[in-house]
Amino acid sequence: MKTMRPVKCLFAVILLLSFVRLSAQDLPVVTGRFDNMKASEFIASLEANTGYRYYYDTTAFDSVRVDLTIQNQPLDQVLQTAFEGTDYSITIYKGAVFILKTAPLVTRLPEGFFTGGTGADSGASRYATVVSFLEDDTKSQMATLENKLFEIGVRTRQIEAGVAKMAGYIRDVTTGEPIPGASLFVEKLKISVTSDRFGYYSITLPKGRHLVSIQSLGKRDTWRNIMLYGDGLLDIEMRDFILSLKTVVISAQKASNINNMHMGVDKVDIRTIRQIPVAFGEADVLKVVQALPGVQTVGEASTGFNVRGGSADQNLILFNDATIYNPSHFFGFFSAFNPDVVSSLELYKSSIPAKYGGRLSSVLDIVSREGNKKQISGTAGVGLLTSRLTLEGPLIKDKSSFIVGGRSTYANWLLKRLPQEYRNSKASFYDANLLISHNINPKNDLYLTGYISSDFFNLNSDTTYGYGNKNISLKWKHVFSNKMYSLLTVGQDHYDYKIYSEKNPVNAYTMRFNIRQSNLKLHFNYFLNSKHTLDFGLASTYYQLKPGAFTPRGEESLVVSDILRNEQALESAVYLTEKFNITPELSLQAGIRYSLYNFMGPNEVYRYTPGAPRITDNITDTSKFASGKFIHNYHGPEYRLSLRYALTPDLSVKAGYNSLRQYIHMLSNTTAIAPTDVWKLSDPNIRPQTGDQFSIGWYKNFRDNTVEASVETYYKRIKDYLDFKSGAVLVLNQHIETDVMNTTGKAYGVELMVKKLTGKLNGWVSYTWSRTFLKMDATDAGDVVNSGNYYPANYDKPHDFTLVGNYRLSHRFSFSLNTTYSTGRPITVPIGRYYYQGSVRALYSDRNAHRIPDYFRMDVSMNIEPNHRLKQKVHTSWTFGFYNLLGRKNPYSVYFVSENGVINGYRLSIFGAAIPYVNLNIKF
């Protein structure tokens, strides 16, 4: 005799049974006499005689008695008779009998289910009409949300034909934080969507039964059984992925790379970021970006990165939609993003959504976390050079939350211990974040992001450098309906730098640069139906640039103020993207963005003799423009197309074409981005940069989708990129157009990547082969670099290999290994020597004709995670590691200088030894 398990459980069993094809039944025959017997006793006796198992609710059965005599009757007849007049129904299925206070169970699939019909015509039983989109269910049957059937929409007796929309938020179960970028899909239908940065998703599905799978990096895969009657809401909570040693859960649905539209997109969550060993031990967002295929840097001490042959200023770096002009601290040794605040990052290398614009190469979208909505908590991190503290918690429980984070360095005292020649060096930086999210009501949310960073350093010279970002943005999300929501963002981004020197009182000066942009963005998302999703909006940015102010410092200074005219411009764009699922295998995303740029007064513009080289001698005229006047306009369309075709469930091909425009340029004549590099707005003499890219990729998953492999190739063209002439003066130059030259670029490459994100061993291996060439267009030029022929860009590193791996020994211990190999970057080396002013000097000719030695580095780290006791108040984790384990002196640059009359060549390495580090993180 079986006592009843909880109803939910039983329900699950029934569900399971209902998917199995039935075979004809031969029922046992019963003979016997039952006088006023308790129903439970009656069943017990039947069970003994028939060998069938009986499922019923014992408590509900108490009042039922059976009075019956039977002779050779089939079991179903017996039960029918016995329970006649009660509201119990009887279902017999394969040796099991279910006695329930509901309608009889359906043990047979609807007609036409396997032939593809909808079966929506027979209305005898409500289940008989259900169109089920379920897989063969192999999930273990447990009493979880995952096995519960969620009914979405207004329940109807009969499932209507057509589609319905389901939307909601995906959140973390413990903190209530939204989970951006989670993918939600119905494998059977090859329909997938991704949650946006607020964790919001919306999916259109045919009405009926579905198994919806939800995956997100660092979270345990989950799924929901839904019964979709009509439009409705479903919020989904996910748990952190806590690794267990023995049971490695392999999910069959990790196919989002196959199914989603985007190509050339890399997404990394903070958990992966933390595992990657970095110098000085603090998790570094940008170092992870640099480990991705297609991303290169000129060296360790460089702020910028180069994506698929683009220059460093062609990356749009967004932190919660705020543009960060300088994403690094201290020459790029630290990224400007506090790892405790970051949730994930996404790098778009190829199919850049139409909502983004203004930069040619890539969009790096860094998304912060939202604060814990349930309770106050915090994290603190202590490293050798930096410390950080983050506090978060609810402002109004379950409604609004905050995060405040700060980071600072204490490298100064360390610098004091350096050898004499560096002892007067000083370096300091800090950054602070404030994030507030508020849920006004289910339809309206507000998000506030504030960010500030500041850097100061002086490497034992007379000159002190400082720079900083300041950003603020306010975002309002409004959900009109399941089908549509809007996002309104207003914000201001600010970047400035300052250089000063006061050692020589007569020449003491301060030099400042600053740029401010005010943004307004209105974005709409409209889920038209399961086949069409629209995405449209407008964006406007007002730039105010102070290109340079050179002023005296101190009373004795004789410096004459030299202040370049302010520049201002307005960049506006409208865009529309349509995602069209043509068939489950084939989908298309087409976007168009039209951008308009107005260079505005007050300003003065030089005119040059047409066709003659742009030199000051050829200035023919100076035009003055009044405040607010549109001096010059540029506009043009940008196309964003991508196409996906799934050849098999685990193999797809994608192709894309993208074109972009960029109206703001960074002027740099240094190999690495220097803190003194200035930005310049397009003006009548400086055209906007344009670029386009063709790409094609193959995506294949292996081993039940736990291993993802991809091959992407691209060809990219860049026009009107600004390169500088030999010996250009870029700072405090009133007529910068005389020192720069429009440059054409071409870049192509192949990126191979194999990625494993689950299991004890996870990580990725990537290999990239790529080339990038630039060429100065010689139309209006004096002396052109390389006589107008193509030359390799500074970051042209043909071979690039990266291995990022993590191996978990146990719940708490893991090892990480990071290996990078790349071809040395090109440099300009002397091709000859000459004697001048008492010294032999180097003669240079063609730019970038030589390469520095190859780069190879290996880093390891060991991470000790806190124990998983939930009640413990403070969790600590440790990271120990070695950066550059092999102590290889990787050259950062090779240079030649005339010293005491002769030319000496040197190879400069940033890290000459293995750098040990330790980092402590405390969570409370």
Place this chain on the structure above:
Amino acid sequence: MDITSYKKVWMLCCIAIAIMGCKDEYPLPPALTDKNHLVVEGFIDAGYDTTRIMLSRTSSTEGWWENMPESGARVWVENQNGDISPLYEEAPGTYKGGPFVLDENNRYRLQIETAGGKSYTSSFEEVKQTPDIDSVNWVREDDGVHIYVNTHDPSNESRYYAWDFQETWEFFSAYMSSFEYVDGRMLPRMDAEKMYRCWQQYTSSAILIGSSAKLSEDIIYRAPLTMIENNSWKLSSRYSIYVKQRVLSKNAYAYLEKMKKSTESMGTIFDPMPTTDQGNIVCNTDPAEIVIGYVYVSNVRDRRIFISRGEVTNWRFNMSCTIDTIENNAEDIYAAFAHGSMIPISSLGSFTTTHYTASSSYCMDCTLRGTNVKPDFWP
């Protein structure tokens, strides 16, 4: 400083921070092309000095440096009226002429016709008048003695300056030798001073330029010339620096500044890309041909100062020489002194000489490190 092992751990990290953490030598890569451009160095002297123009050729990066003088050229100075003043080859590649009497209101240029038949012309340049050097001064700092130059032009017209200098210093051997070894015998040394007191010279090899273009007045205050590192032998006794100043045209300054950046100032994290630029000299038949050098018209002002060791606080100089004693027997004396590896200082012994004190020739003979000819200007 203090706890050493503790410090070592930190030092590892420091190396990383110290940007110059690791600098290794790197050979010049062999030349990819072997161009030999014409190099024109020098200026047309607008004062009362001789004008010297050096013509040479660039050479490949392979092998030892060898100067490639351009001999047999015809060189002359020309003004806007077409008046010509020729220069004559004084030594291979060095052409000299003048002193010329230049008209301040005229402009001058250099014309070159090489033996190979190519002709070159520099741009017409204004005659610049160099103001006096106000002072050359020095400051004792932690890392050594820094030497600066100061000047100004009340008319505010000079603005761009170039300097070069010649350092001369007097130094002494560690000990004075009283004996010398002659044919197996020890004789009193007669000209001991000649091995004891010497001078050495060094001529600046860096491009030294400065500008007051960004200042309200044409004042150069403490433009750094050179630095005498701590413990340097230059200040072991007395040091002198002779500074020459010239005023440059704006373009000449810009040219030298680029040359300095590309050939002297590399090696930082934020290096600009090195280039070699065209100066103001153009090949008449092929304007695209690169000619190195900028010929300007200016006169020279000079200044000499002396610094004595005694004036510099806390100057330490140590030659680390040791005194050995050699027994006074033929065999030992021969071994020590016959081949010049040791030089005797003085004798020991109350009545007869039992021993000679001696030190290495490096410590005893200053002519190994300089000249014992006293320069004319030395007081």
